Amino acid sequence: MAKRTYFFTGFPGFLATRIIDRLISEHPDADFELLVHPSAMETATSRVKRLTSGGRDTGRIRLFEGDITKAGLALAPSVSDELYETVTHVFHLAAVYDLAVPEALAQSVNVTGTRNVNAWVLHCKKIRRYVYFSTAYVSGDRKGPILETELACGQGFKNHYERTKHDAEVLVQYVRDRVPTTIIRPGIVLGDSRTGETEKFDGPYFMMRFLDRFSRVPVPYIGRSRATINLVPADFITEAVCHLAHHPASADKVYHLADPSPYTAREAYRLIAEELSGKKPMFTVPRSSVYMMLSVPQIRRWVQVERETLAYFHLEAEFDCSQATADLEPAGIRCPDFGEYIPKAVEFYKENRHDPRKLIPVN
Known part of the structure; x- marks a missing residue:
């Protein structure tokens, strides 16, 4: 199979770091191109050293200062032009997850940021999968069963976080017919x-x-x-995402990574x-x-x-997990109790x- 090149937003965040760590183990010859906000560059540099410590066999890992709220992700055109030719998988995790986030900040990062990432992804010539991190709580104030195939159902929202993540996912849904896309909706994430x-x-x-x-x-x-x-543990999310990002059947699907019980x-x-x-x-x-x-x-x-x-x-x-269960259980991946x-x-x-x-x- 042709070489994999992974592009990430959201590094050095907790889940992004864990997913990259697992991908390095599973695909040690892959390259990693990591978009990092300038404010997090020191932490990101330290985490890359940790990911590659002990003589670990890895492909190329590069950090690029950028900002998803800016056009072109604030990358130099020459950098983007290079990445457009090589990137095969894009993982978009960068977002503001604070439930008490002010509206303007949530709109800028979660909605405008996702619109900019979508536009960038559409230029990638070798793209095999776009993995977008949404949340199960795009369902807002809905009650009863929530299907993975549902999104805009006239719901209200409890906070700006929910509303902007919903609006961001709507934008991602629009690119599904042009890019093989997998949308991840986690429940409330706990530790390992x-x-x-x-x-x-x-x-x-x-x-x-x-x-x-x-x-x-x-x-x-x-x-x-x-x-x-x-509630779902971080190791379940990590294992499930790494599997679904490469599963042929998961292109153009939405998954509730939630506890089925x-x-x-x-x-x-x-x-x-x-x-x-x-x-x-x-x-x-x-x-x-x-x-x-x-x-x-x-x-x-x-x-x-x-x-x-x-x-x-x-x-x-009640978050229905039918699609997630069907595509994860054959690989032995289940949410722990x-x-x-x-x-x-x-x-x-x-x-x-x-x-x-x-x-x-x-x-």
Whole structure:
């Protein structure tokens, strides 16, 4: 088979780094061309050294300063012209994932950035696959079953993150007839199921931070919803994406990389509380009361929880994974059971909860 050349946005982010690490192991002769925002170049340089340490057999790995919010990704025309001739796979992971992101920033990075990446991809002469990272939560406030084949269904959105990721995926859907495209919609991503490792304590880790603040008093449940919460470990996402990026059947498909048998949010919360504090929640506080409490900036900063997080513990959406299951199960790739790996996630959190590099500021 002809040589593979991978082009990435979103490096040195956590998932991009893990995917590149696995691809190096699976395709050691491949080249990697990594678009890096100038603000992240120092970290990116350090991570490349780690990826190639120990005399590891790799192809060429190059870093290019760029910016997806700029036309042409802010690459020199001569650089783009060279890459257009060699790139075979594009992975677009760069985005703002903060649930409390301001609208202008979300629009610039998630929508304008994706429009610019789409335009760049269309110039690649040897492109075999365009892998775009969306999110399962482009479904917004929809309830009930959500199919992988559905997108724009008149839904509203809980925050600017969801709305702009939806709008960005719409743009990617428009290029599917011109470029072999695979769209990935992950659930809420936790750390590695085997080690617990993660880069930032955001998303469900906000609940661990919340429970930390009340560790010396009885632990409450928040609300009485029986909704499920779809949590998936990073190693499952990595393994699945690396497989689907090369699977002939996955071109022009959308995949919910979600847990096909998710726990209820209440049960997941209980397991986290017991692992973290050794205490089972004993009573219930109305969700509206907690939301009002987190509406006060001083309280929000003290408990270190974004109020937008609460909505995802009460979301009545069911993500159908039929396409993902059909194309992953023959390769033996399955989402691990949350109850089996949450002890590792909590253990890693407890060991690193005071590391300022892992703490997401709450405003």
